[in-house]
Amino acid sequence: MRIPLSAPDITDADIEAVVSVLRTPRLSIGPRMVEFEAAVAEAAGVPHGIAVSSGTAGLHLCLCALGIDKGDEVILPSFTFIAAGNAVLYQRATPVFVDIDPTTLNLDPGRLEKVITPRTRAILVVHTFGHPADLDSILDVARKHGVAVIEDACEAIGAKYRGRGVGGIGDLGVFGFYPNKPITTGEGGMVVTGDSRLAETIRGLRNQGRMASDGWLDHSLLGYNYRLSELNCALGVAQMKRLSVILEAREAVAMRYAKELQSIPGVTLPLLAIEGGRLCWFVFVVRLPAEFTRADRDAICEQLTEQGIGCGRYFAPLHLQPLFAEYNNPRDDLSITEHVADRTLALPFFNCLTDAQIAEVCGSLKDAIQRVAEHRANSPASSVA
């Protein structure tokens, strides 16, 4: 793509940090991991960070450490990335989907009471697109029913909810560092928690089930190799030093988009701020006019792609995926999720996106919307399908 959907921001200092690890004999479980864990834990405002090989691995370990197993239920939004649902299935637990708030696109806390049962063990709350979820309301319900709260903060590093770092507010939080994320390690993730016992278990689980007191060939738990190499951690440490600069750059890009998009009628912008908190701009996702269909959105996406402009449909609801067919008998009505998912469009979004590129993307989007609107007006089927 001429203007890609996302692009990592790698500096010479980042490259040097990775190369310097290669000049040492320590390529895994070393000082860079310890440093990276401390930096991310600090951003989340908790004492423990456990570096893992991906955000997905982190989510899986949270569920393992909580002892979530077959027959247990985990509540989560359907409007999210597949990894959250998959982590529940890895443990043979049952995903229970709840609908989202149409403005924040986060799990709607008002719907939790009606889906909680005695089998509910955890609420997996996603900070969608880096917008902090309403954690106080979610924690109120969770504490009342004695269920754990796991924050999927994979898209939300550095975001703040009521002055506190996301990821560190629930029982456990998980960050992701895939290259489309604001902070990247190539591949990687981090579990954060204030709970020492959970932290110790997760450290053991990620390292083949070796607890702190175990020798290299002693395995107290059924564990995994979910370790993150020193090379990845070194990149993470270097990137975390620029966290506030990166977040500011992304916010500036988001504000520029907001300004340019004002002139396109019918396009709903994402929320641009949160009271008492801070967004982490992960992607810039707009919503197309309510009368447009999924086929209209896909036609717009195709037109942008043909012009070399990367764009994406974020997200495809989990309950509509073949993998989750057997869980598509929701206790909650998921109509907001379905309506939103058909109309969302992610535009190119990364730190170094220029004003000229933003203007081009917005101009092309405006033309594409216009073409679809004209087609709709001339077609009795009211869709480009």
Ligand SMILES: Cc1ncc(COP(=O)(O)O)c(C=O)c1O
């Ligand atoms: C909300 C959410 N959860 C989990 C993940 C999984 O992270 P990873 O790709 O590092 O496994 C992602 C990654 O895109 C995500 O966006």
